[in-house]
Amino acid sequence: MFCGQQLLCAYLRPSRIDGAKHAAAILKLLVRRLRQEWPNVRIIFRGDSGFCRQRIINWCERAGVHYIVGLARNARLEAQVEYAQLAMQQLYEQTGHKQRLVGEFSYAAQSWPHERRVITRLEWGELGCNPRFIVTNLDGGAQTLYDALYCQRGEAENRIKEAQVGLFATRTSCHVMRSNQLRMLLAALGYVLIERLRALALQGTALASAQVDTLRIKLLKVAAVITRNTRRIRLYLASHWPSADIFAHAMRQLRSP
Secondary structure: OEEOOEEOOOOOOOOOOOOOOOHHHHHHHHHHHHHHHOOOOOOEEEEOHHHOOHHHHHHHHHHOOEEEEEOOOOHHHHHHOHHHHHHHHHHHHHHOOOEEEEEEEEEOOOOOOOOEEEEEEEEEEOOEEOOEEEEEOOOOOHHHHHHHHHHHHHHHHHHHHHHHHHOOOOOOOOOOHHHHHHHHHHHHHHHHHHHHHHHHOOOOOOOOOOOHHHHHHHHHOOOEEEEEOOOOEEEEEOOOOOOHHHHHHHHHHHHOO
16 A cells, blocks of 8 residues: 555455455544544545455444545446437547546445435547446545546555565565565565655756666666775765766765764
């Protein structure tokens, strides 16, 4: 779970259970801890349709947490937008231009205690229709919530990819679950260090938004000669190293009070 670029939680679950298993418990712990530090903070839970669970949504409503969560397609949802999609198909066939529409309606699944606001994004192009649905308790325009808030979930996906690929969080080949969880936590710690390095030491440089692989190659993985005497340790780097100025800048930023 991420808040912007900051990692809040890294939890390894068994593959044979529901993908959202334990998500509600983790969300409760995080909300409680955040409100201890910032009692009046506004919290918005954002997730894809894999986290659209009744237990999570009900708890968010009871706890005063806003949510905007993907909703899996079904026959009832598609019936709600059937006529809009037919109109978009006709416009596409007439103009040849891709059609897009963001709207909303009220909807209640059979297990829901009441109707909730559902925002739909409809598209019709050369590949046919591509409807998306999200459920939310937020106020505001449907298109603004979808484009400016929900679609930013893709940024969290980039951070997950960075941890998995750049920091090897998917290397969970141990035979014991606890050992694999520890390996994931070590990868999460590495991500936190990298995120703090970018935020505190690399702002204003060419590597301010660089991903882990780029930082490893250009800044961290470098040959050096180290000498030590009774009073100090010296680090000698190549005089023509392209990233020398950025490295020196980062060291100054980390040493400053």
